[in-house]
Amino acid sequence: MASISYRNITKRFGSVTAVNNLDLEVREGEFLVLLGPSGCGKTTLLRMTAGLEEVSAGAILMNGRAVNEIAPKDRDIAMVFQSYALYPHLTVAENIGYPLKIRGVDRSAAAAKTMAVAKMLKIEQLLNRLPRELSGGQRQRVALGRAMIREPGAFLMDEPLSNLDAKLRVETRAEIKKLQRDLGKTTLYVTHDQAEAMSLATRVAIFDHGVLQQAASPQEIFEEPANQFVASFVGTPSMNFMAATVVAEGIEIKAQPKRYVIGLKRPASEHGRPVVAGIRPQHIRIGSGGAASALPVKVFITESLGTEFHIFVENGDSKIVIASASPVDLATGEMISIDFEVDKIKLFDPATGLRIRKW
């Protein structure tokens, strides 16, 4: 088991800064999920941790010891590559057992362990196949197996479930979670899938353009986003943002046909300050109209996801998405009125994007 510390880590590729001045502590036994849009530096961070990429500046510490100069094989980590990286000339069993073979583990012990891992990943009937005879999802599970068969200080996983079908993904996700809890191994896990991040992580680290935006528990990320990027990146559909101004009664949102004011506590000193008001689609109610607090909007389109229903509405130029747990029967062009759960509204500074926490 290992703790990993990143101290002012920067990684540049020519003019591109893939990771920018990262300071982060990964505690022993923690399941840290790295989340962020494509190209934000997640893979680069894993590769630097594995020792496959040099850092441009800063230090990586494992168990308090700087590992910048230590070869990958001596870092005591196992990695699942985004591209699987299965050895094409070896069978599934040989692929999974390769780390043991390198370590000179006794044949029959290695075979037994390979079988156990294969059973867990439900690939025991594929053991004699070559990687090119497998589907994407099967290859991915072999790659997972090759990492799991070892007992490293830390696991690094780069989108290990991205190619599985929805059902298998949920199952394997549960397996990974259980495995991680049982073994208690420090795990760094990259994913695009928020559900995966939320269900697996003890902490989520969100990156944008190589910069760490927030590292916190899934709950906190969701409820207390540090900035507008985090707020919009987490949650589906994305949080709604509306330009607003602080006024005497609260904040005023630019709306039609008349000004729309949301009653919020606010300090008098902030009057006239422009802000961005954010509200999640789940925190908007559809009313019958007429109430003083209601905002009139026009239905643009509706969509059904089976268990959740999305209504896209517009008021003037601003577009708002509403998520409803119960089916709605609305036609395009219909006028409805909506109102907001006021205590769920988050305010952001329009210039910096930072959350305005306390007034």
Added chain:
Amino acid sequence: MNPKTSGRSFIWRAASLALLAAAILAVCFPLYWLLITSVKFRADQMTFPPVWIPARWTLGSFHEAFVVKGFGAYFVNSLVYAGCSTFLSVALGSLAGYSLARFKFPGQLEPKISFWILSTRMFPPVVSLIPLYFLIRKINLLDTPAALIALYAVFNLPFVVWMTRSFFKEIPVDLEEAAMVDGLTRFQAFGRVTLRLAAPGLAATAILCFIASFNEFIFALTLTTLKAVTLPVGIAGFVTQYKVMWGEMAAAGLVAAVPVVVFSLLAGRHMVKGLTMGAVKG
């Protein structure tokens, strides 16, 4: 299919078969001629009209070439030089090819270095024959195996570098990196994963090097006199001032062709790729 197109396709088929037959004939006839000449009696060798299928045959020419004239030793020389030089050029060249394929060179220098290495193949080696002769005489290596082995290795090196560079480029880096994370050093990963996957290509490259060295004539002729003579030079020696010993020449030529033919067939098999398929996403 309407009759017109089927008529056309019949003509196409006939034409391509005829072309193929002509090509096969052009390749096989000299071999056939070599074979029958090597087993003919001297009296039958140069008759006109020629004897197409000899009614009587003898191994006299083989006896004369390999027992009396000592061609066995030349044959061994050729095999040893080609083998040693191939080993050297593949061992050194593949390391160079690997570094060109994998490592970052400052200032985008890699394509330029690679092209420079390839460009040394563009100038005819024979241009360097005379300077090399003087050089090798100066260091007392005339008529020694070392001189020819070193020269052949150097001549083949750019080819090996260029070929292996492209083989290694095709093998995903991820595989090596996975091996390194799994517990190998970079050099071990190179040997146990990359080389293993490049093996078919390397084998083909080695065979082409071997054939080139085995067949080489002009340097062997110039740089050897007695002890280090190779088979092609020895064969040329059958053309004497007074007569041409066709039978012995054919016998030695036939034996010389054996390794080349065998290796060419092997190379064809090894050229087949596809081993790295399925290693990466997609």
